[in-house]
Amino acid sequence: MATQLSYHMIHQIFSRFHALEATPKGELDHVNAYTLLVAVALSAQATDVGVNRATRALFAQVQTPQQMLDLGEEGLIAHIRTIGLFRNKAKNVIRLSRILVDDYAGEVPSSRAALQSLPGVGRKTANVVLQMWFGLPAHAVDTHVFRVGNRTGIAPGKDVEVVERALEDHIPAPFQQHAHHWLILHGRYICTARNPKCGICPIRDLCPFEEKTA
Known part of the structure; x- marks a missing residue:
């Protein structure tokens, strides 16, 4: 060191x-704050290229937490099977989507503490979203x-x-x-x-x- x-x-x-x-620029494909959050959560122990390949069709169909809930866990799994730990990640994405709908009117919060309170979102994921979407250092x-x-x-x-x-x-x-x-x-x-x-x-x-x- x-x-x-x-x-x-x-x-x-x-x-x-x-x-x-x-x-x-970051190399994870996304169209808004929500799809960025999902992409970063999916990228743990996976490559950006692999995540982008899996989310291309997903994000053409799903761009909001409510649309993700409508798709459902099995529907999400069908898109992300090629990503490591896809079952656990799918559960977390559905759970965080429910929280965003119920507690944040479907919007992604710009607070690190709020982001880290979401299932499957650690400090690293929160920091990526804060930096890439909200422009925070x-x-x-x-x-x-x-x-x-x-x-x-x-x-x-x-x-x-x-x-x-x-x-x-x-x-x-x-x-x-x-x-x-x-x-x-x-x-x-x-x-x-x-x-x-x-x-x-x-x-x-x-x-x-x-x-x-x-």
């Missing part, structure tokens, strides 16, 4: 990320963000909560909103778990990772 980088170095790193892609720490945070020294920590706090504390304010996506995309395509592509890394000269590859 690298030591915490200085403010100046972190500013340089995110300046480069911004120069390469000023407004990075929330940091969802998945395996990619955790790895990049530690390798680079942007946000070192032994667990996701420590890394999340470090991201909140050390990333300069102008970069907070898009930091999550810059880090996740960097971890997904450049700073991979195995055989990181250090040779084409835009921040290689700023990164303290000791096992840099050619």
Whole structure:
């Protein structure tokens, strides 16, 4: 685990990320806040590509919590069988849809606490929705963000909560909103778990990772 980088170095790193892609986007397909919430909940232990493949026909038919309830659990399962843990995820999606209809007039709340109270919605899922839909500077720490945070020294920590706090504390304010996506995309395509592509890394000269590859 690298030591915490200085403010100046972190500013340089995110300046480069911004120069390469000023407004990075998430890769989960969705049409509104509700379909985003469902997609993120389905993406646990699954790939975005796999989730998008499963939800393409689903979201053409279902775009609101009430429409999901009308579809029903078995109808949902028919769409998402290719996603890991699909039965448990289907139960949670139906349960959270019922709560949204009954308690939130069918709308997705913009509160982290309210989101986390929904079945199958943890802090990471809540943070993704807050960042992607509501534009809040929330940091969802998945395996990619955790790895990049530690390798680079942007946000070192032994667990996701420590890394999340470090991201909140050390990333300069102008970069907070898009930091999550810059880090996740960097971890997904450049700073991979195995055989990181250090040779084409835009921040290689700023990164303290000791096992840099050619």
